[in-house]
Amino acid sequence: MASDITLSNAVRNNLLSLQNTADLLGRTQERLATGKKVNSALDNPTNFFTASSLTARSSDLSSLLDSVSNSVQALKAADTGISGLTKLVESAKATARQALQAPVAYTQKPSVTSNALTGISADALTGTTNKVTGTKAGLTLDKTLNEGSITIATANGAATTITVGAAPGNAATVGDVIDQINSVSGLAARLTDTGKLEITSADGTGVQINYKGGAADLAAGPSETTGTVAVADDAALQALFATDKELTLVAEDGDTSTITLTATSTKEDLLTALNANGFSAEFDTDNQLRVGREDGQSFTVSGTAATDLGITNGTFVAASQGGSFTAPPPGTSQVSGTVAVADDAALQALAGEINLVAEDGDSATYTIDGTSTIADLTSTLTANGFTVSFDSDNQLKIARDDGQSFSVAGTGAAALGIDNGTTVPAYDPADTAGPLEQLGLSSTYSNNLDGKSLTVTTGQGTSDERTVTVSFGVGEDQVNSIAALNQAFGDAGVAVEALVVNGSLKIQSTNAAAGQTFEIEGTALGATGTDAAFTSATGTTKESTPATFGGAGDESRKAFVKDYNDLLKQINVLASDSSYNGINLLAGDDLSVVFNENGSSKLDIKGVSFDAEGLGLNDITESDFRDSQSVNNVIGKLDAALGSLRSQASKFGSNLSIVETRQNFTKELINVLDTGAANLTLADTNEEGANALALQTRQQLSTTALSLSSQADQAVLRLF
Structure with a gap:
């Protein structure tokens, strides 16, 4: 709108200059008051909106810093919890080690023991050496x-x-x-x-x-003899014994087996009676009786039943030779008559006295007359170290088992075919010794372990199951000593040990694994009643005897069990207390840390369950501390728990480092954003101050100029 007032050109110019100066001064004063050179989009749209965007992002990131800071503290709480849990687990491990060093808790270890094994020793399990x-x-x-x-x-x-x-x-x-x-x-x-x-x-x-090998030989042992009469069945046996007859086996150490055979006897009866006191009897593939000694001792076979079965009455079987002969055993002094006495009547037809006198004075006397019997004669003279019998040829046989010399005198002796006054020299072993005796050799042979295998399994059906199979013998890849057998057990990690006890092989749990049971199987194991090295009711597997526990060691280890379980309870409590602001990374809570304003950058932290169960630790029972192996199993679980704690501590430490790094990065980025926004909008107060001073001076000058211009316009008034 045009002004109704007419101003001179000079006044109008000075007025306009004063108005412009006032406008600039107002703008400068606003910048000084706000500190910004851009206070609205009108000041500088580009800078205003750019600065607003930077400031908004800075504000968003600032609000995230609180969440990041809480995440840092949650991770630190979890790390602190892991440190505490580690100390508790280490305490539990120390308790287990104390139990490990306490006295043992068992009184008997699980074991299996073989039957007696001929010739077994620690260096020759099969009874043979190289x-x-x-x-x-x-x-x-x-x-x-x-x-x-x-x-x-x-x-x-x-x-x-x-x-x-x-x-x-x-x-x-x-x-x-x-x-x-x-x-x-x-x-x-x-x-x-x-x-x-x-x-x-x-x-x-x-x-x-004097090894005797081959399927045709008696499996029971090397000293043996075989009859010559085939006995196809029970009827064939009974046909031989219409009258009762006796069969007797006597070993060199005095062991005896005897049976009286009758018209009702069976082959089974015969074998059952003879298979006793170290003797073995069987009918071979030709149905002929075979008898032997498992231990290789010499023995005699006597009795009228022996003859009917095809074994000469009085047969002596030498130790480990497998042969037989009818003479009395070597080591005796002996003499035989030459007159056959078929029966009592034949004896009564003779007459006279028999006097036996040994070099040490022992004597025996008998007078033959019309009432004598063969039984009376033999029983009377078999006294004071003399042995008298009638052999299979019905001839008188007199012997001294102690080898002394003796004399035979009397008309009765002469009547029986022994010269009156005969002197029988003492037995001289050097004269009759066989080559084995002369060379100082004795029979050696393998026992029931030879060539057999044995499988030992511990920890059946568990993750700790261990098994090993060994073959006994002296060949390649076979074991024949306690040292080699235990080495095989150790190499396979089977916690058993072997030893020879009273002629048997004993396998037992080691001292460290005294609480474990185990089982055996293999060809060395057979059914009860067989000649296998090990026998069981099933004949296929044999369980070890169970361990027995007790004593001061057991009580001591029970106390450690309680201490251990108490520590597990503290582990559970500490894990549940390791929370911050409602987040417990040790109790399975997850944590997501957002790093930018739109959530596209974040770190997801997976929580863990680190109570005792989560660490693989459970309350233990008394059996868990009773032997070293059980304790070591517990220690193994504790070591695994410590490994888990240390591994998780490393993961949380890595996560904490990432979060703290992003926290510092966000702080610095906020500063960068704020600085950038300030650079776009903030005023230079020094410059604006100088501008204000200059404008104030200009304003004063403009006012003066306006005054001067106005005075020029007033010059006309002087005309009036």
């Missing part, structure tokens, strides 16, 4: 040997028999025996420095003397 040394010292190569034979074999090889005697081709001297042994592949022989014969298996498979 070296046999005779006991006879001072032998020379030219020493002449008595007639006989020596059978030698390696455990896995064929048997070789060396015939000793004067005939061409036979071994006559010790040197000849050595030469013949050395000619056998796999065997070597020599005389030691002390003159003992030593026989060695070159291939390490073991040496067996």
Whole structure:
């Protein structure tokens, strides 16, 4: 709207300049008052809206910092909890180690024990070794040997028999025996420095003397004899014994088996009666009776029933020889008559007195008359160390088992075919000893472990199950010593140990695993009543005996069980208390940390369950601390728990580092945003102050100029 007032050009120009100055001064004063040079979109739309965007993002990030800060504290609370849990788990481990060092809690370890095994020793489980040394010292190569034979074999090889005697081709001297042994592949022989014969298996498979191998031999042992009469069935046996007859087996140590056979006896009755006191009896594939000694002792077979079964009455079976002969055993002094006495009547037809006198004065006397019987004669004279009987030829036989010399006198002796006054010399072992005795060798043979396998399993049906199979023998990959057997157990991690006890192999849990039971199976195990090394009711598996516990050690370890379980309770409590602001990363809570305003950048932290159960720890029972293996199993779980704690501590530490790094980054980014916004909108107060001062001066000057212009316009008034 045009002004109704007419101003001069100078006044109007000065007025306009004053108005502009006032406007600039007002704007400068506003900038000084707000500190900004852009206070609205009108000031600078680009800078205003850019600064507003930067300020808004800065504000959003600032609001996230509180959440990030809470996350940092939640992670620190979890880390603190893990540190506490670690100390508690280490305390539990210390308790377990104390239990480990306490006295043992068992009184008997689980075990299985074999039947008696012939010849077993710690260095020869199967009764064979790869070296046999005779006991006879001072032998020379030219020493002449008595007639006989020596059978030698390696455990896995064929048997070789060396015939000793004067005939061409036979071994006559010790040197000849050595030469013949050395000619056998796999065997070597020599005389030691002390003159003992030593026989060695070159291939390490073991040496067996007088070895008897093959399916045709009696499985029960090496000393044996076989009848010649076939007994097809019970009826055939009963047909032999219309009248009762007796069969007696007597071993050199006095063991005896006896049966009276009758018209009702069965083959089973016979075998049952004879299979006693170390004897073994069977009917072979030809239905002929075979009797033997499992331990290889010599024995005699006597009785009228023996003859009917095809074994000469009075047969002596030498130790480990497998042969038989009718003479009284070596080691006795003896004499035989030449007159056959078929029955009592034949004896009564004779007359006279028989006087027996031994060198130490022992004596026995009997007078034959019309009432004498064979039974009376034999029973009366069998006294004071004398043994008198009628042999299978019905001839009188007199012997001294102690080998003393004795005399036989009287007309009765002469009547029976023994010269009146006969002197029987003392038995001289050197004169009749066989080559085995002369060389100091004894029979060696394998027992029921030889060639058999045994599988031992511990921890059946659990994650700790361990099993090992061993084969017994002296061949490659076989074990024949306690050391080798225990080495096999140890290599397989089977916590058992073996030892030889009273002629049996005993396998028991180790001291460290005294509470575990185990089982065995394999060909070394058979049914009860068999000749297997180990026997069981099933014949296929055998469980170890259970452990028994007690004593001071058991009570001590029970106390440690309580201490351990109390520590697990504290683990549960501490884990539940490790929370911050309602978040417990040790109780399964998850945490999500957002780092930017739209949530596209974040860190998801997975919580864990670190109570005792979550750490793989459970309350234990008394059995868990009773032996070292059980304690070590608990310690293994504690070590795993410590590993989990340390691993999780590392993860939480890494997460904390990330969150703290992003926290610092966000703070710095907020500063960058705020600075950028300020750079776009903030005024330079120094500049604006200078502008204000200049404008104030200009305003004063403009006012003065306006005044001067106005005064110029007033000059006309002087005309009036």
